[in-house]
Amino acid sequence: MNFQSVPILDYSLLSNSESRSIFIEQLRHALINVGFLYLKNPPVTDETFDSLVAYIPRVFALPQEAKDAIAMTNSPHFLGYSKLGVERTKGASDQREQFDFATPLESEWKEGDPEHLRLWGPSQWPKENDVPGFKDTLNLYLTQVADLSYEFIGLVAEALGLPRDGLDQFYDAHEKMQHRAKIVKYPTLDEVSSDQGVGPHFDGGFLTFLLQASDHPGLQVQNLSGQWIDVPPVPHTFVINIGKGLEGVTQGLARATSHRVLSPPRGATPRYSVPFFQNIGQDLRLSDKVLQFPPEVLQLRDSRGDVAATDSVNFSEYDREPSGLVQLIGRVKSHPDVAQRHYPNLFHRFFPQGLPAQGEAY
Ligand SMILES: O=C(O)CCC(=O)C(=O)O
């Protein structure tokens, strides 16, 4: 059962009932035994992918002042630009530069509301004249991926033996939801001091939809015995993986799988990617939601057998706190300079000694 590659699922199989059941079966296998899959022929057009991919190097090539003008430290929503090396994973610096964006949403937070409600709010964008059309292109992409993410969670429910809408209770009305995405640049080893693009980690939420936006190997996932398996780019596909939140509410049926990115070698070009992180409603406590799965599905999980210890660090607060607070705490830990400015109480709770040189991402 141990995987040596990540399975490729074809979204077009969903168009007739016979091939649809093949898709659902392949999805069940990927969720339970791998935790990662490629989705080919997704409902996002090649033009949408290609036009976004073409913008990404241009955004990173903006003058440093233009990037600093939209620094994440400006934003109580932790959205904006982070320069190389500010995050750490498992004690070592991640060698990547990134812009955090989110699906469009105005902040509804007001003084006196729980702090985690302030986490959602508008993105910071580069000046339109500097990269004409980028904002519209990324927003269109984010809307299409958000729609796919709701569709896909229905397929996940079905694959795990729940009613199709069995996981919909984890989202607020769609117009009140916000999902996050980053555009990320991994410079080559000519420019950086270690090959840790991003160190081994689990994602936190429900589903991640990753666009590998340049033709580089580098993404790897850990299989059941702990070996690192390559996930090379396949054009016009998403790489979809499961976060700790979905793993928790599915009682471990859908696996969160440890993954990392190695920097491109000397003499190569930078690697680019766009991960999209699907959120769940901010006020939910995941431990309050107990789902009933059919015994034959739980049996598939139990026959997966023991999984070797992975190299990642866990999200321990998930059970006890509202999901929005879990997410906010994660942001505070990974971007303490932003937290110091906008969330002084939480900052002092997690950094009683003052500002560390870098944040700890996972
Ligand atoms: O850049 C990638 O390919 C993966 C990034 C990732 O795993 C993350 O940011 O959570």
Ligand SMILES: [Fe+2]
């Ligand atoms: Fe990740």
